[in-house]
Amino acid sequence: MNDFDIKSAIRTVPHWPKPGIMFRDITTLIENPRAFRYCIDRFKEKYQPTGITKIAGIESRGFVFGAALALELGLPFVLIRKKGKLPAAVFAQEYALEYGVDKIEVHQNSITSGDRVLIVDDLLATGGTAMAACQLVEKCGGTIVGSAFVINLPELKGVEKLRKYNPFYLVEFAGE
Amino acid sequence: MNDFDIKSAIRTVPHWPKPGIMFRDITTLIENPRAFRYCIDRFKEKYQPTGITKIAGIESRGFVFGAALALELGLPFVLIRKKGKLPAAVFAQEYALEYGVDKIEVHQNSITSGDRVLIVDDLLATGGTAMAACQLVEKCGGTIVGSAFVINLPELKGVEKLRKYNPFYLVEFAGE
Numbered sequence: 001m002n003d004f005d006i007k008s009a010i011r012t013v014p015h016w017p018k019p020g021i022m023f024r025d026i027t028t029l030i031e032n033p034r035a036f037r038y039c040i041d042r043f044k045e046k047y048q049p050t051g052i053t054k055i056a057g058i059e060s061r062g063f064v065f066g067a068a069l070a071l072e073l074g075l076p077f078v079l080i081r082k083k084g085k086l087p088a089a090v091f092a093q094e095y096a097l098e099y100g101v102d103k104i105e106v107h108q109n110s111i112t113s114g115d116r117v118l119i120v121d122d123l124l125a126t127g128g129t130a131m132a133a134c135q136l137v138e139k140c141g142g143t144i145v146g147s148a149f150v151i152n153l154p155e156l157k158g159v160e161k162l163r164k165y166n167p168f169y170l171v172e173f174a175g176e
Numbered sequence: 177m178n179d180f181d182i183k184s185a186i187r188t189v190p191h192w193p194k195p196g197i198m199f200r201d202i203t204t205l206i207e208n209p210r211a212f213r214y215c216i217d218r219f220k221e222k223y224q225p226t227g228i229t230k231i232a233g234i235e236s237r238g239f240v241f242g243a244a245l246a247l248e249l250g251l252p253f254v255l256i257r258k259k260g261k262l263p264a265a266v267f268a269q270e271y272a273l274e275y276g277v278d279k280i281e282v283h284q285n286s287i288t289s290g291d292r293v294l295i296v297d298d299l300l301a302t303g304g305t306a307m308a309a310c311q312l313v314e315k316c317g318g319t320i321v322g323s324a325f326v327i328n329l330p331e332l333k334g335v336e337k338l339r340k341y342n343p344f345y346l347v348e349f350a351g352e
Contacts, residue, residue, distance in 0.1 A: 013263040023263045027283055030243070031230075031252040040247060054207075060236035064243040064253065067206070071216055071244040076207040079240075087189040087199045107203055 007171045009035035010151065024151050024173055026122045030064055042170055043069050043148055047118055052145050054111060056080050058104070058121040058133050065150060066120035078110045078117075080133050091139045095132035104129065106136050113141030124149040124169055127158030134165045183347045185211035186327065200327050200349055202298045206240055218346055219245050219324055223294055228321050230287060232256050234280070234297040234309050241326060242296035254286045254293075256309050267315045271308035280305065282312050289317030300325040300345055303334030310341045 011028040015021060029035045043065070056078040057066025063079065070077035083092065083103040090105040111117060117137045121130055124147075134144045144165045152159060152169035159167050187204040191197060205211045219241070232254040233242025239255065246253035259268065259279040266281040287293060293313045297306055300323075310320045320341045328335060328345035335343050 011264070016263040025263050027255055027262065027264075027286065030246070031254060031286060033246070033250045033252055036247060036253065037250070057240075060239055060257075063236055063239040064233075064255075067240040067244045068247040070206070070209070071212060072247070074209045074213070076209055077212065077240065078207060079203055081236075086203065087192040087201050088187070088203075110203065110207060 006035050006038055006150075007173075010171070010173075012173075022173070024123060024153070026061060026064075026150060029150070036068070039065065039150055039170060040068050040072055043120075044072055046168060047146065047148070048073060050118075050145050051116055052118045053114075053116045054078055054142070055118050055120055056106070056111070056133065056137060058119065058129060059085070061123070062119075062121035065122060065148075069120060078106065080104050080106050080119075080136060091136055093132040093136040093139065095128045097128075104132050104136060106140065108140065111137055111140035111142040115140075115142040116145045117142045118145055119147040119165070121147075121149055123151040123153070124158040124162070124167060125153050125156045127156075127161035127167075130158065130162055130165070130167075134162070182211050182214055182326075183349075186347070186349075188349075198349070200299060200329070202237060202240075202326060205326070212244070215241060215326055215346060216244050216248055219296075220248050222344060223322065223324070224249060226294075226321050227292055228294045229290075229292045230254055230318070231294050231296055232282070232287070232309065232313060234295065234305060235261070237299070238297035241298060241324075245296060254282065256280050256282050256295075256312060267312055269308040269312040269315065271304045273304075280308050280312060282316065284316065287313055287316035287318040291316075291318035292321045293318045294321055295323040295341070297323075297325055299327040299329070300334040300338070300343060301329050301332045303332075303337035303343075306334065306338055306341070306343075310338070 011025040146166040187201040322342040325345040
């Protein structure tokens with residue numbers, strides 16, 4: 001299965017969540033077992049040689065790809081969640097929304113110094129959430145080895161924003 | 177690794193999210209690769225012979241176990257999400273909260289008649305959300321083969337409530 005095939009497994013929903021937005025929907029991809037397996041195999045092949053020690057997934061579509069990859073690599077899977085969802089002591093990191101700010105959190109004891117961490121999410125847009133996730137890992141004392149996404153939206157320049165965290169993606173959608 | 181071991185991998189956080197609640201926290205379990213692998217292997221061994229055609233995970237901790245199991249079994253993974261999160265046409269199902277009601281949704285074309293579906297979530301408490309998820313699958317025309325959980329809280333009687341949907345779990349916590 002090549003890149004074209006997984007791209008065709010992703011559905012575009014026009015004008016969602018608001019007029020003018022072309023939403024790239026990964027539900028059709030994960031409902032296609034060959035496409036889902038292809039994504040995980042590509043990530044595995046890229047990150048297995050890097051000596052990562054933990055995988056952190058961003059709530060909630062990042063849990064789908066992150067958990068599957070963590071199982072496959074036999075690595076700990078860490079949840080990065082929206083505020084107020086984690087029960088024990090957390091570190092928090094704010095990030096800007098279109099209007100206002102939001103916050104993500106991680107358990108303080110989930111990542112420690114010496115950990116080499118891969119961040120996983122389904123889609124890289126402006127990179128705001130992913131950047132906050134990387135900063136959160138660093139607050140815990142961990143090192144970011146890379147950030148992995150299924151989809152990149154190049155027009156939103158997330159790759160430039162995340163440059164120091166080695167962004168990697170499987171497919172791009174630009175002006176389509 | 178036996179049942180005792182995965183139970184010991186689950187952290188109990190007292191008085192969260194409110195006084196008197198003993199919260200069973202699976203983040204420590206999924207940060208333990210042997211414990212996470214054990215859960216997925218147990219589910220795999222139970223459901224591989226049943227002829228299920230799809231796995232549906234309940235947002236958002238159900239995504240962690242459901243996605244990993246779907247990858248392992250080579251089956252489509254369907255997201256059951258909180259209201260307003262899915263971009264295409266959905267079926268919705270209400271369920272009762274302690275005060276008021278909430279709603280979960282699934283894409284209408286994600287499950288069709290002839291599908292034999294396994295519902296996956298991390299924890300079975302009163303069974304309200306899981307019951308709504310099963311009803312949602314039936315609205316799509318699918319058949320529920322079973323409902324699988326890592327943890328059961330027997331005092332909340334979810335197993336009785338879900339009886340017709342064949343609930344199965346790996347560990348129980350009662351009055352501890």
